[in-house]
Amino acid sequence: xxxxxxxxxxxxxxxxxxxxxxxxxxxxxxxxxxxxxxxxxxxxxxxxxxxxxxxxxxxxxxxxxxxxxxxxxxxxxxxxxxxxxxxxxxxxxxxxxxxxxxxxxxxxxxxxxxxxxxxxxxxxxxxxxxxxxxxxxxxxxxxxxxxxxxxxxxxxxxxxxxxxxxxxxxxxxxxxxxxxxxxxxxxxxxxxxxxxxxxxxxxxxxxxxxxxxxxxxxxxxxxxxxxxxxxxxxxxxxxxxxxxxxxxxxxxxxxxxxxxxxxxxxxxxxxxxxxxxxxxxxxxxxxxxxxxxxxxxxxxxxxxxxxxxxxxxxxxxxxxxxxxxxxxxxxxxxxxxxxxxxxxxxxxxxxxxxxxxxxxxxxxxxxxxxxxxxxxxxxxxxxxxxxxxxxxxxxxxxxxxxxxxxxxxxxxxxxx
Amino acid sequence: xxxxxxxxxxxxxxxxxxxxxxxxxxxxxxxxxxxxxxxxxxxxxxxxxxxxxxxxxxxxxxxxxxxxxxxxxxxxxxxxxxxxxxxxxxxxxxxxxxxxxxxxxxxxxxxxxxxxxxxxxxxxxx
Numbered sequence: 001x002x003x004x005x006x007x008x009x010x011x012x013x014x015x016x017x018x019x020x021x022x023x024x025x026x027x028x029x030x031x032x033x034x035x036x037x038x039x040x041x042x043x044x045x046x047x048x049x050x051x052x053x054x055x056x057x058x059x060x061x062x063x064x065x066x067x068x069x070x071x072x073x074x075x076x077x078x079x080x081x082x083x084x085x086x087x088x089x090x091x092x093x094x095x096x097x098x099x100x101x102x103x104x105x106x107x108x109x110x111x112x113x114x115x116x117x118x119x120x121x122x123x124x125x126x127x128x129x130x131x132x133x134x135x136x137x138x139x140x141x142x143x144x145x146x147x148x149x150x151x152x153x154x155x156x157x158x159x160x161x162x163x164x165x166x167x168x169x170x171x172x173x174x175x176x177x178x179x180x181x182x183x184x185x186x187x188x189x190x191x192x193x194x195x196x197x198x199x200x201x202x203x204x205x206x207x208x209x210x211x212x213x214x215x216x217x218x219x220x221x222x223x224x225x226x227x228x229x230x231x232x233x234x235x236x237x238x239x240x241x242x243x244x245x246x247x248x249x250x251x252x253x254x255x256x257x258x259x260x261x262x263x264x265x266x267x268x269x270x271x272x273x274x275x276x277x278x279x280x281x282x283x284x285x286x287x288x289x290x291x292x293x294x295x296x297x298x299x300x301x302x303x304x305x306x307x308x309x310x311x312x313x314x315x316x317x318x319x320x321x322x323x324x325x326x327x328x329x330x331x332x333x334x335x336x337x338x339x340x341x342x343x344x345x346x347x348x349x350x351x352x353x354x355x356x357x358x359x360x361x362x363x364x365x366x367x368x369x370x371x372x373x374x375x376x377x378x379x380x381x382x383x384x385x386x387x388x389x390x391x392x393x394x395x396x397x398x399x400x401x402x403x404x405x406x407x408x409x410x411x412x413x414x415x416x
Numbered sequence: 417x418x419x420x421x422x423x424x425x426x427x428x429x430x431x432x433x434x435x436x437x438x439x440x441x442x443x444x445x446x447x448x449x450x451x452x453x454x455x456x457x458x459x460x461x462x463x464x465x466x467x468x469x470x471x472x473x474x475x476x477x478x479x480x481x482x483x484x485x486x487x488x489x490x491x492x493x494x495x496x497x498x499x500x501x502x503x504x505x506x507x508x509x510x511x512x513x514x515x516x517x518x519x520x521x522x523x524x525x526x527x528x529x530x531x532x533x534x535x536x537x538x539x540x541x542x
């Protein structure tokens with residue numbers, strides 16, 4: 001294609017409105033266009049604007065313990081595609097790609113412990129001291145964090161979140177069940193590392209919760225807090241939801257969603273930025289509950305299980321991963337693959353994703369420009385980080401409220 | 417509010433920024449938007465057809481027009497279209513598109529390109 005003829009220069013404040021639509025790969029390349037574009041694309045205000053604007057452009061990372069990670073997506077949201085007529089196709093999710101740029105984990109035991117804003121917290125057991133890493137797969141950057149004392153690598157419990165009151169990310173080390181049971185002299189305590197400080201700080205003993213967490217759980221990050229499932233202390237075989245507030249660094253137990261069969265919650269996660277929970281799956285349908293305030297739970301969606309020859313045999317659990325632009329939910333089914341459920345058609349269909357056979361953990365994160373080295377920039381640059389209020393994207397509300405109309409933009413875009 | 421600005425535009429004879437051709441593309445949009453407001457797909461199809469005959473560099477002028485007319489939906493749409501047009505293009509192409517020049521120190525740009533070499537893979541040829 002011929003190079004274009006010069007055009008009238010655009011006012012500077014419009015350039016971000018163009019760039020916000022671009023995927024991370026393009027933006028990283030366009031840092032080389034000019035000094036001002038480099039400055040804009042690496043500014044924390046643009047990075048956070050881009051992150052929130054692209055919240056629904058999900059990336060699915062599959063961790064495979066002793067094997068490389070796989071990446072599916074990101075989901076193509078912004079380009080209208082008239083060829084998608086069936087719910088079985090999710091643009092961008094056709095193929096899983098091996099992430100061979102993150103060499104740290106190859107052939108070593110590792111776990112994803114948590115994620116936030118496109119940054120993933122990974123712990124690796126390298127046979128020596130171990131590694132605690134913040135990694136952004138979209139920009140292919142990772143940073144090793146200083147290790148806390150008495151670090152038991154993959155058997156530890158961590159979470160990653162953003163504290164909007166200080167405008168910085170926090171890594172939280174929480175008590176581990178494995179360490180409590182197996183490590184002599186282990187004292188359950190909670191420590192926090194703020195990226196800016198780069199040092200570990202213990203929280204007061206009186207704030208340390210009387211719970212331990214299984215090391216294979218990922219922390220769920222939502223509503224300004226981190227959440228884990230823990231075993232109840234007073235009732236045998238009961239589970240509770242433990243919440244850690246990122247701003248005031250206090251723990252509390254959150255009431256679980258109601259269940260007529262009094263089942264335990266077996267899965268916590270986020271969908272469209274809100275906390276979600278599922279009970280143990282033994283019925284022919286799966287209720288996904290959601291809460292924005294940690295008090296009231298509402299049913300977000302009910303997913304029927306796919307019928308099959310082994311209907312009587314217990315299937316692998318369904319894990320809701322993300323919503324598509326046409327209101328379907330992408331489901332991960334361990335040992336089986338992926339599926340999509342469209343609520344209006346009330347149908348679950350298989351979703352073919354090339355290149356995936358098995359995986360241990362799934363992490364749905366956003367595609368972002370957030371650098372694990374962000375805190376190394378001068379404090380002044382970070383003051384521009386403004387967290388926009390969470391509003392449910394259009395696709396979700398259309399689904400729930402049955403509103404088919406085009407949101408009127410003349411009264412103001414809810415995203416801005 | 418949109419229509420006040422439009423009227424003002426026509427009354428303003430000193431306006432050199434927006435050619436008539438561009439204005440005739442942008443101005444019918446509010447009516448069309450209102451008419452098929454309810455249907456996203458139709459709107460997207462209409463918008464795609466509209467731009468099929470517009471050269472990428474004309475898009476910049478459309479953006480200026482929409483910005484001047486304070487027409488948010490059109491501005492969003494044109495920005496997105498420019499983004500789609502440049503998404504997989506080279507750094508040189510983007511510079512020429514926006515009329516920009518490289519102002520990096522010698523060697524600085526090379527260093528950047530090398531550090532992010534992976535982002536240059538699979539880029540459209542100029």
